[in-house]
Amino acid sequence: MQKTSIDNISPNKISRKLRGLFIGALTFICSTNTIFAEEKKADVAQEKTSKTATNANSANTIEKPIALTTQHKADLKHYLSVEQVKPLLAGPNDYLTLVKRYTSANSKGVAILLPEWQQGATNPKAINYLRNALPAEGWSTIAIQPNNKPENYPSSAITLSEQKKENKLILKNYKNKLGAMLNAVMNTAKEYPGIVLVIAQGNNAALLVDLYSEAGNQLPNALILLSSYRKSNPGLTNSVNEKFARQLAFTELPVLDLYLKHDNPLVLAKAAQRKSFAKQEMKVYYRQRQLNNYITGYYPEKELLIQINGWLKAIGW
Structure with a gap:
């Protein structure tokens, strides 16, 4: 049998064989790349699904922000001494007060300090300065950590009548708690000799006047x-502030009404109305003063103390 020699194979046959091998190899490579690409797509899709599920689980486990009042209480307990921080129970609700005894030779009485809602008992705009300065003037001070601003206030209802109705219900609950708290603080203040003076700020000051116009609330000697x-x-806004101004004019409490040159626009807009109503009702122990300040909302400390001492001396204290 005759052996086949490579020399006897024609170049065309070799070329066709090599072409076939090349095409086969190329087909194998392409199919392999296709398989790898499909597997990669599957892996990416699975990774996205896993991330989506993880994010969904994370969203479900995110805790709600801590209430501002709770944060204030935690700060007071952490940064101030145990001797100053005194718990207060008013009905089912608990509060924190900061108590400092007078350091002068004689005691004039107790000054109860109520900050604006959303602010702490060590509010630097005025309350904290008075808390530390008044004891040297003969006043024991009780600074209150108030409740947070009522939720959903003011109302987001569409019509004015619905807004008025919802606001009344929201503030009724807040005022009930505020009144119970003030009565509890007043009972504590009676343990000290002298008169009781209440210094209140912002919306809480206006709500206090509303409470003092109702029966069943203990009144201080001055406000x-x-x-x-x-x-x-x-x-x-106009109607509720007019009501506040009339209640202030009708109250028998001696009132010192202070505000700032650079203050909340609403404070500046309504100050003249309060003074006008007080004059109409011939309110004897009423004084209104505007204090000059450089930083909006911050009371000049020395001038604030001078105004308070001067007014107290004018009414015999």
């Missing part, structure tokens, strides 16, 4: 207002 006004919906 000092710091930048007081009533916040409400745009369509109700």
Whole structure:
């Protein structure tokens, strides 16, 4: 049998064989790349699904922000001494107060300090300065950590009548708690000799006047207002602040009404109305003063103390 020699194979046959091998190899490579590409797509899709599930689980486990009042209480307990921080129970609700005894030779009485809602008992705008300065003037001070601003206030209802109705219900609950707290603080203040002076700020000051116009609330001997006004919906702002001004004019409490040159626009807009109503009712122990300040909302410390001492001496204290 005759053997086949490579020399006897024609170049055309070799070329066709090599072409076939090349095409086969190329087909194998392409098919392999296709398989790898499909596997990679599957892996990417699975990774996206896994990330989506992880994010969904994370969203479900995110905790709600800590309430501002809770944060204030935690800060007071952490940064101030145990001797100053005193718990207070008013009905089912608990509060924190900061107590400092007078350091002068004689005691004049107790000054209860109520900051604006959303602010702490060590609010640097005025309250904290008075808390530390008044004891040297003969006053024991009780600074209160108030409740946070009522939720959903002012109302987001569509019509004005609905806003008015919802606001009344929201503030009724807040005022009930505020009244119970003030009565509890007043009971504590009676343990100290002398008169009781309340210094209140912002919306809480206006709500206090509302409470003092109702029966069943213990009254202090005098009231000092710091930048007081009533916040409400745009369509109700004028009416609620007019009501506040009339209640202030009718109250028998001696009142020192202080506000700032650079203050909340609503405070500046309604200050003249309060003074006018007080004059109409011939309110004897009423004084209103505007204090010059450089930083909006911050009371000049020395001038604030001078105004308070001067007014107290004018009414015999």
